[in-house]
Amino acid sequence: MTKYIIRRILMAIPVVFLMVLATFVLVHAMPGGPFDAIGQRSMPEHIRILLERRYGLDKPLYQQFFDYLMNLLRGDFGPLFRQPSQTVNDIIAQTFPVSIQLGLMSVAVGFVLGIPLGIFAALNHNTPIDYTTTFLAVIGVSIPALVMGPLLIYTFGVKLGWLPIAFWGADPPFILGFLPKPTADFWSHAVMPVFSIGTGMAAGIARLTRAGLLDVLSSDYIRTARAKGLRERVVIVVHALKNSLIPVVTILGPLLAGAVTGSFITEQIFALNGMGRRFVNSIGEREYFLQTSLVLVYGVLLIFGNLLVDIIYAWLDPRIRYD
């Protein structure tokens, strides 16, 4: 297994390299540059040239890319053109924890709500309980974070006034660099953003769990287990459940990607200082290093997410062997 993990990480290096190269070329190909204007006025030519030289933008592109890679290896993501007091490292240190907290909590909500609901529905197959759960789940997958966010804000923030409608309740410094201090303030701020992503996920997971469990329950080995006279609880918990979760795990990858997509929107709606919002806000700017670096961080996250999925997969399904 260790060998497999190491090999996967080594295989990821060319993928990351190509991704960074493509992004780097793309952002540099955009018309205009970072120093075209100061506010509403256009930048004097000689100052622009000096500034570009200061950041090495006058060098040929391959040279710039090489320098960027060398700096990356030293752990330096590069400068920000428009906020010289900060670097891309600072931005990532501030925004990455917020996004990762939001993403992990949303996925957790998705699983903690979704799996039991799916099991509950499958065990009560073709009863009103099943129909109600299934119906709620379809509604759940039909409400995107883009709609759920404002809906929650309106209900719990504006009408009822129970929860704060914006901002994240934890600020740097974070414990271990990414964990928040679990204060009441943190939780009250986190509830709505997390649920606006998490409910849709929970609904999707519930549907998959239900379908997976129903599929497994009608298989021969479950009939065998019942025929042996095992108690129903043992049949479900020991024999059926683990296998029924395999299809659920397969969507963990797309789900993590979905958490990223969701965070683009949700961070915007709740004005959270996360990576998604920073990325979206940077699209009108020409912050070459910031944009390339954020794509890099997303890419590494996704690769580790997919690796994690494959490991869980092997654990759930012993037929799968990696070596």
Added chain:
Amino acid sequence: MTPEKQLEQLVDNNKDLGKSRSPLQDAMREFRRNKIAVGGMVFVVFVMIVAIAAPVFAPYHYATQNLRNNRAKPMEGYDILVSYAEKECHWYNTPLEWGCTVFIAGSDALGRDLWSRIVYGTRVSLSVALAAATVSLVIGLIYGTVSGYSGGRVDNLMMRIVDFLYAIPLLPIIILMTVYFNAVSRQGAESGLMSVLINLDRLAGGLLFVFIAIGALNWIGMARLARGQVLSYKEKEFVEAARAIGAGNGHIIFKHLIPNVLGPLLIAESMAIPGYIFLEAALSFIGLGVTPPTPSWGAMINEGYSGIRSNPHLVLFPGVALSVLTLAFNFMGDGMRDAFDTRLRGRN
């Protein structure tokens, strides 16, 4: 279920016993029996009609402004020129500038009728659903079929490319590409492919690149599905038989493989459509979709959400529209999957 009813159903199930039914007829029958799925389909068809005949359903043009009547609450209007309006005041029979205006769903910050904008917004959502589904289906089908049918080295290489695209975060890159395209198209191009694209984009209300982006994001799954289907069918006896009597590759691909591959792909597409609609709304929300004043539900939510405290309807109505259309597509897609998946028949 009472025994009589059971008997009735039994008779009903077997009334055309002895007649042979094709798998398609079978699936259609199964689909028709699913009331919720049929309901979803009827609603989708209704929304299509609304989209095509938008001027009939929308009292105003989506871009007509009435700054004096901005941010009106639902069912509310400000009768500014009451003396004129009092005489003949029916709903929507008077021009917007003349007061006596009742906005069914309120009006936005520029005094544009929200209901009309929601009605015109169906055009954006549905055309994205259709175009993105077509783009990803065509690319996925061609790519997957070529890859699966060729086999060997070509297949290997093509699947490595797919794996690569699967492993990277496409959405941020697609967003950057959309930004690039928008920036270049603002600059304008005199000739070549870029100017053709820019003109097409103008025709599509700024949506062309959204179509391409969403299709580009989603063809990968379709290609994998198509390849898997081709791999399993190309070893089947009927393909062997066709080859034995001397059929060429083109004949086998178009007459034997694609008809079989198409079904599962169409079902996968119908399940994926809600995702396309969400993605368009998300792109328009962050300002990368339609060009104003073309109304997109995502863009409308973006315009309204900062004022949710005083004017919640500006966010909630487009949001509800988005969710209801998605719900209908989900019901329809689920029904199609259940109807065509013979493995599940009789269980769900």
